[in-house]
Amino acid sequence: MRTGRNEALGQFLRAMRARLRPDDVGLPVQGRRRTPGLRRQEVAQLAAVSVEWYVRLEQGRASEPGTAVLDALAQALRLSSAERRHLHVIARGEAPVPRPVCLPVSESLRALMDGMPLLPAYLVDFRFDVLAHNSAAAALFGEDFGSGVADNVARMLFLSPRMREMQLDWARVARETVGNLRATLARHPDEPRLLEVIEELRATGAEFALWWDDHTVRQRAHGSKRIRHPSVGELTVHYDTLATLDGAGQCLIVLTPADTAAERCLRRLMVDRAGTLGGPGLHPLPTVQARHPEVPGGSARPGPAPRRRPGRR
Numbered sequence: 001m002r003t004g005r006n007e008a009l010g011q012f013l014r015a016m017r018a019r020l021r022p023d024d025v026g027l028p029v030q031g032r033r034r035t036p037g038l039r040r041q042e043v044a045q046l047a048a049v050s051v052e053w054y055v056r057l058e059q060g061r062a063s064e065p066g067t068a069v070l071d072a073l074a075q076a077l078r079l080s081s082a083e084r085r086h087l088h089v090i091a092r093g094e095a096p097v098p099r100p101v102c103l104p105v106s107e108s109l110r111a112l113m114d115g116m117p118l119l120p121a122y123l124v125d126f127r128f129d130v131l132a133h134n135s136a137a138a139a140l141f142g143e144d145f146g147s148g149v150a151d152n153v154a155r156m157l158f159l160s161p162r163m164r165e166m167q168l169d170w171a172r173v174a175r176e177t178v179g180n181l182r183a184t185l186a187r188h189p190d191e192p193r194l195l196e197v198i199e200e201l202r203a204t205g206a207e208f209a210l211w212w213d214d215h216t217v218r219q220r221a222h223g224s225k226r227i228r229h230p231s232v233g234e235l236t237v238h239y240d241t242l243a244t245l246d247g248a249g250q251c252l253i254v255l256t257p258a259d260t261a262a263e264r265c266l267r268r269l270m271v272d273r274a275g276t277l278g279g280p281g282l283h284p285l286p287t288v289q290a291r292h293p294e295v296p297g298g299s300a301r302p303g304p305a306p307r308r309r310p311g312r313r
Helices: 004-018 040-047 051-058 067-076 081-092 107-114 135-141 153-159 161-166 170-187 192-204 206-213 260-277
Strands: 121-124 130-133 222-229 233-243 251-257
Touching: 004 040, 004 051, 004 081, 040 051, 040 067, 067 081, 107 121, 107 130, 107 251, 121 135, 135 260, 153 161, 153 170, 153 192, 161 222, 170 192, 170 206, 170 222, 192 206, 233 260, 251 260
Parallel strands: none
Antiparallel strands: 121 130, 121 251, 222 233, 233 251
16 A cells, blocks of 8 residues: 555655666666666665565555665665665654764863853763763762762762762652663663663662662653752752764753752852862952952052043142
Protein backbone atom coordinates (compact mmCIF):
# COMPACT_ATOMS: atom_id res chain seq x y z
CA MET A 1 0.00 0.00 0.00
CA ARG A 2 1.40 3.38 -0.96
CA THR A 3 1.56 5.84 1.92
CA GLY A 4 2.96 9.32 2.42
CA ARG A 5 6.00 7.85 4.15
CA ASN A 6 6.59 5.41 1.25
CA GLU A 7 6.33 8.24 -1.24
CA ALA A 8 8.86 10.34 0.66
CA LEU A 9 11.25 7.38 0.90
CA GLY A 10 11.02 6.68 -2.83
CA GLN A 11 11.64 10.31 -3.74
CA PHE A 12 14.64 10.49 -1.43
CA LEU A 13 16.19 7.30 -2.83
CA ARG A 14 15.73 8.48 -6.41
CA ALA A 15 17.36 11.83 -5.60
CA MET A 16 20.33 10.19 -3.87
CA ARG A 17 20.75 7.71 -6.75
CA ALA A 18 20.67 10.47 -9.37
CA ARG A 19 23.62 12.36 -7.91
CA LEU A 20 26.06 9.43 -8.17
CA ARG A 21 28.04 8.15 -11.11
CA PRO A 22 29.29 4.58 -11.51
CA ASP A 23 32.90 5.59 -10.96
CA ASP A 24 31.88 7.27 -7.67
CA VAL A 25 31.08 3.83 -6.25
CA GLY A 26 33.71 1.77 -8.05
CA LEU A 27 31.51 0.42 -10.85
CA PRO A 28 32.51 0.36 -14.53
CA VAL A 29 30.67 2.60 -16.96
CA GLN A 30 28.85 0.40 -19.45
CA GLY A 31 27.18 1.98 -22.45
CA ARG A 32 25.55 5.34 -22.87
CA ARG A 33 23.12 6.46 -20.15
CA ARG A 34 19.94 8.32 -20.96
CA THR A 35 19.54 9.64 -17.39
CA PRO A 36 22.16 10.76 -14.88
CA GLY A 37 23.02 8.76 -11.83
CA LEU A 38 23.17 5.09 -10.95
CA ARG A 39 20.72 2.56 -12.28
CA ARG A 40 18.37 0.80 -9.90
CA GLN A 41 20.03 -2.55 -10.44
CA GLU A 42 23.40 -1.01 -9.57
CA VAL A 43 22.08 0.28 -6.24
CA ALA A 44 20.53 -3.11 -5.55
CA GLN A 45 23.83 -4.79 -6.35
CA LEU A 46 25.79 -2.51 -4.01
CA ALA A 47 23.26 -2.95 -1.18
CA ALA A 48 22.95 -6.73 -1.71
CA VAL A 49 19.16 -6.68 -2.19
CA SER A 50 17.02 -7.94 -5.04
CA VAL A 51 16.38 -5.61 -7.95
CA GLU A 52 12.64 -6.30 -7.86
CA TRP A 53 12.37 -5.36 -4.19
CA TYR A 54 14.41 -2.17 -4.66
CA VAL A 55 12.21 -1.13 -7.60
CA ARG A 56 9.12 -1.58 -5.41
CA LEU A 57 10.84 0.41 -2.63
CA GLU A 58 11.41 3.40 -4.92
CA GLN A 59 7.84 3.11 -6.20
CA GLY A 60 6.49 3.18 -2.66
CA ARG A 61 5.05 -0.33 -2.86
CA ALA A 62 7.46 -2.29 -0.63
CA SER A 63 7.01 -3.20 3.02
CA GLU A 64 8.89 -1.30 5.70
CA PRO A 65 12.63 -2.04 5.35
CA GLY A 66 14.70 -3.18 8.31
CA THR A 67 17.48 -1.14 9.87
CA ALA A 68 20.22 -3.36 8.44
CA VAL A 69 18.84 -2.95 4.91
CA LEU A 70 18.63 0.82 5.37
CA ASP A 71 22.25 0.91 6.52
CA ALA A 72 23.24 -1.09 3.44
CA LEU A 73 21.38 1.37 1.21
CA ALA A 74 23.00 4.30 3.01
CA GLN A 75 26.43 2.83 2.35
CA ALA A 76 25.60 2.04 -1.27
CA LEU A 77 24.37 5.59 -1.89
CA ARG A 78 27.32 7.14 0.01
CA LEU A 79 25.02 8.99 2.40
CA SER A 80 26.39 11.32 5.05
CA SER A 81 25.55 10.76 8.71
CA ALA A 82 22.77 13.35 8.53
CA GLU A 83 21.37 11.77 5.35
CA ARG A 84 21.55 8.29 6.89
CA ARG A 85 19.61 9.52 9.89
CA HIS A 86 17.03 11.10 7.60
CA LEU A 87 16.71 7.84 5.66
CA HIS A 88 15.86 5.93 8.85
CA VAL A 89 13.38 8.59 9.96
CA ILE A 90 11.38 8.67 6.73
CA ALA A 91 11.51 4.88 6.31
CA ARG A 92 10.77 3.72 9.85
CA GLY A 93 9.87 6.83 11.84
CA GLU A 94 12.96 6.44 14.02
CA ALA A 95 16.61 7.34 13.84
CA PRO A 96 19.67 5.24 14.73
CA VAL A 97 21.61 6.29 17.83
CA PRO A 98 24.96 7.72 16.74
CA ARG A 99 28.03 7.22 18.88
CA PRO A 100 29.10 10.61 20.26
CA VAL A 101 32.42 11.93 19.05
CA CYS A 102 34.89 13.49 21.47
CA LEU A 103 35.16 17.19 20.70
CA PRO A 104 36.81 19.96 22.71
CA VAL A 105 34.68 22.63 24.31
CA SER A 106 34.18 25.32 21.70
CA GLU A 107 35.25 28.88 22.40
CA SER A 108 31.75 30.08 21.54
CA LEU A 109 30.25 27.90 24.30
CA ARG A 110 32.80 29.21 26.78
CA ALA A 111 31.96 32.76 25.77
CA LEU A 112 28.25 31.99 26.14
CA MET A 113 28.73 30.71 29.69
CA ASP A 114 31.00 33.58 30.69
CA GLY A 115 28.49 36.01 29.23
CA MET A 116 25.92 34.98 31.86
CA PRO A 117 27.57 36.35 35.04
CA LEU A 118 24.54 35.81 37.28
CA LEU A 119 23.40 32.46 35.88
CA PRO A 120 25.26 29.31 36.94
CA ALA A 121 25.98 27.34 33.77
CA TYR A 122 28.04 24.25 33.07
CA LEU A 123 28.68 21.92 30.16
CA VAL A 124 28.49 18.13 30.51
CA ASP A 125 28.91 15.27 28.06
CA PHE A 126 26.64 12.25 27.70
CA ARG A 127 28.58 10.51 30.49
CA PHE A 128 27.67 13.39 32.86
CA ASP A 129 31.31 14.50 33.10
CA VAL A 130 31.70 18.24 33.72
CA LEU A 131 33.61 19.73 30.78
CA ALA A 132 33.45 23.43 31.64
CA HIS A 133 31.59 25.88 33.87
CA ASN A 134 31.36 29.60 34.52
CA SER A 135 32.12 31.65 37.63
CA ALA A 136 28.52 31.62 38.83
CA ALA A 137 28.54 27.80 38.89
CA ALA A 138 31.73 27.83 40.95
CA ALA A 139 30.19 30.37 43.33
CA LEU A 140 27.13 28.17 43.81
CA PHE A 141 28.65 24.68 43.88
CA GLY A 142 32.14 25.46 45.18
CA GLU A 143 35.58 26.07 43.74
CA ASP A 144 36.16 22.31 43.41
CA PHE A 145 33.26 21.96 40.99
CA GLY A 146 34.50 19.96 38.01
CA SER A 147 37.24 18.10 39.92
CA GLY A 148 37.43 15.20 42.38
CA VAL A 149 34.02 13.65 43.01
CA ALA A 150 32.57 16.79 41.44
CA ASP A 151 34.06 15.92 38.04
CA ASN A 152 30.79 14.17 37.20
CA VAL A 153 27.36 15.48 38.23
CA ALA A 154 26.07 12.00 39.10
CA ARG A 155 29.13 11.23 41.25
CA MET A 156 28.89 14.65 42.89
CA LEU A 157 25.24 14.14 43.73
CA PHE A 158 25.73 10.74 45.39
CA LEU A 159 29.30 10.91 46.74
CA SER A 160 29.57 14.50 48.03
CA PRO A 161 28.03 14.98 51.52
CA ARG A 162 28.08 18.74 50.98
CA MET A 163 26.05 18.43 47.78
CA ARG A 164 23.56 16.09 49.43
CA GLU A 165 23.05 18.66 52.18
CA MET A 166 22.69 21.51 49.69
CA GLN A 167 19.99 19.79 47.62
CA LEU A 168 16.76 20.19 49.60
CA ASP A 169 14.99 17.96 47.05
CA TRP A 170 17.88 15.50 46.97
CA ALA A 171 15.81 12.30 46.69
CA ARG A 172 13.82 13.57 43.71
CA VAL A 173 16.84 15.02 41.90
CA ALA A 174 18.93 11.91 42.61
CA ARG A 175 16.20 9.57 41.40
CA GLU A 176 15.88 11.58 38.18
CA THR A 177 19.63 11.29 37.72
CA VAL A 178 19.48 7.50 38.08
CA GLY A 179 16.72 7.35 35.48
CA ASN A 180 18.71 9.58 33.16
CA LEU A 181 21.77 7.37 33.52
CA ARG A 182 19.76 4.26 32.68
CA ALA A 183 18.25 5.87 29.58
CA THR A 184 21.72 7.00 28.48
CA LEU A 185 23.17 3.52 29.02
CA ALA A 186 20.47 2.05 26.76
CA ARG A 187 21.71 4.30 23.95
CA HIS A 188 25.41 3.69 24.69
CA PRO A 189 25.66 0.24 26.33
CA ASP A 190 29.39 -0.21 25.68
CA GLU A 191 30.68 3.17 26.86
CA PRO A 192 33.48 2.41 29.40
CA ARG A 193 33.31 5.67 31.36
CA LEU A 194 29.53 5.44 31.70
CA LEU A 195 29.78 1.84 32.96
CA GLU A 196 32.52 2.89 35.38
CA VAL A 197 30.40 5.63 36.94
CA ILE A 198 27.36 3.36 37.26
CA GLU A 199 29.33 0.51 38.87
CA GLU A 200 30.98 2.89 41.33
CA LEU A 201 27.65 4.37 42.39
CA ARG A 202 26.01 0.95 42.67
CA ALA A 203 28.80 -0.19 44.97
CA THR A 204 28.89 2.90 47.18
CA GLY A 205 25.32 4.17 47.32
CA ALA A 206 22.42 2.16 48.77
CA GLU A 207 19.83 4.52 47.29
CA PHE A 208 21.46 4.36 43.87
CA ALA A 209 21.49 0.54 43.87
CA LEU A 210 17.84 0.43 44.95
CA TRP A 211 16.67 2.85 42.27
CA TRP A 212 18.89 1.26 39.62
CA ASP A 213 17.46 -2.21 40.26
CA ASP A 214 13.86 -1.01 39.91
CA HIS A 215 14.73 0.13 36.35
CA THR A 216 13.76 3.73 36.87
CA VAL A 217 13.84 5.68 33.60
CA ARG A 218 13.32 9.41 33.90
CA GLN A 219 14.58 12.21 31.75
CA ARG A 220 13.81 15.85 32.35
CA ALA A 221 15.07 18.66 30.19
CA HIS A 222 13.89 21.35 32.62
CA GLY A 223 12.50 21.72 36.11
CA SER A 224 13.01 23.41 39.47
CA LYS A 225 14.94 22.59 42.62
CA ARG A 226 15.62 24.12 46.00
CA ILE A 227 19.16 24.70 47.24
CA ARG A 228 20.46 25.58 50.69
CA HIS A 229 23.76 27.42 50.38
CA PRO A 230 25.87 27.90 53.53
CA SER A 231 26.48 31.58 52.72
CA VAL A 232 23.15 32.87 51.43
CA GLY A 233 20.58 30.37 52.73
CA GLU A 234 17.78 28.82 50.68
CA LEU A 235 17.02 29.68 47.08
CA THR A 236 14.88 28.14 44.35
CA VAL A 237 16.21 27.88 40.81
CA HIS A 238 14.94 26.60 37.50
CA TYR A 239 17.17 24.47 35.31
CA ASP A 240 17.14 23.99 31.56
CA THR A 241 19.18 21.53 29.50
CA LEU A 242 20.23 22.66 26.04
CA ALA A 243 21.77 20.04 23.74
CA THR A 244 24.37 20.76 21.07
CA LEU A 245 23.88 19.33 17.59
CA ASP A 246 27.49 18.65 16.61
CA GLY A 247 27.45 14.94 17.49
CA ALA A 248 29.51 15.32 20.67
CA GLY A 249 26.63 14.57 23.04
CA GLN A 250 27.30 17.75 25.02
CA CYS A 251 24.59 19.56 27.00
CA LEU A 252 24.62 23.04 28.47
CA ILE A 253 22.77 23.22 31.79
CA VAL A 254 21.73 26.69 32.93
CA LEU A 255 20.23 27.62 36.30
CA THR A 256 17.97 30.66 36.50
CA PRO A 257 16.50 32.26 39.64
CA ALA A 258 12.87 31.39 40.31
CA ASP A 259 12.16 34.68 42.11
CA THR A 260 13.76 37.96 43.16
CA ALA A 261 15.01 36.42 46.40
CA ALA A 262 16.96 33.79 44.47
CA GLU A 263 18.31 36.48 42.16
CA ARG A 264 19.60 38.42 45.15
CA CYS A 265 21.24 35.26 46.50
CA LEU A 266 23.04 34.59 43.24
CA ARG A 267 24.20 38.20 43.02
CA ARG A 268 25.54 38.08 46.56
CA LEU A 269 27.41 34.84 45.82
CA MET A 270 29.09 36.43 42.82
CA VAL A 271 29.99 39.56 44.78
CA ASP A 272 31.49 37.47 47.58
CA ARG A 273 33.45 35.32 45.13
CA ALA A 274 34.82 38.34 43.28
CA GLY A 275 35.94 39.86 46.56
CA THR A 276 37.55 36.64 47.74
CA LEU A 277 39.46 35.91 44.54
CA GLY A 278 40.27 39.51 43.78
CA GLY A 279 39.70 38.82 40.12
CA PRO A 280 37.09 39.58 37.50
CA GLY A 281 33.51 39.03 38.42
CA LEU A 282 30.40 40.85 39.50
CA HIS A 283 31.16 43.75 41.84
CA PRO A 284 28.79 45.63 44.15
CA LEU A 285 27.63 49.12 43.30
CA PRO A 286 29.78 51.72 45.06
CA THR A 287 28.28 53.46 48.08
CA VAL A 288 28.59 57.17 48.78
CA GLN A 289 31.41 56.49 51.24
CA ALA A 290 33.23 54.35 48.70
CA ARG A 291 33.09 57.16 46.15
CA HIS A 292 34.60 59.58 48.73
CA PRO A 293 37.03 57.48 50.78
CA GLU A 294 38.54 58.97 53.88
CA VAL A 295 42.17 60.04 53.91
CA PRO A 296 44.55 59.35 56.80
CA GLY A 297 43.74 61.51 59.78
CA GLY A 298 39.99 61.10 59.54
CA SER A 299 39.20 64.01 57.22
CA ALA A 300 37.38 63.52 53.96
CA ARG A 301 39.36 63.94 50.80
CA PRO A 302 38.43 67.34 49.35
CA GLY A 303 36.75 67.37 46.00
CA PRO A 304 37.76 69.59 43.11
CA ALA A 305 37.20 73.33 43.54
CA PRO A 306 34.15 74.69 41.70
CA ARG A 307 34.99 76.28 38.38
CA ARG A 308 34.31 80.01 38.22
CA ARG A 309 32.31 81.41 35.39
CA PRO A 310 34.12 83.91 33.17
CA GLY A 311 33.66 87.55 34.19
CA ARG A 312 32.79 86.80 37.82
CA ARG A 313 34.93 87.23 40.96
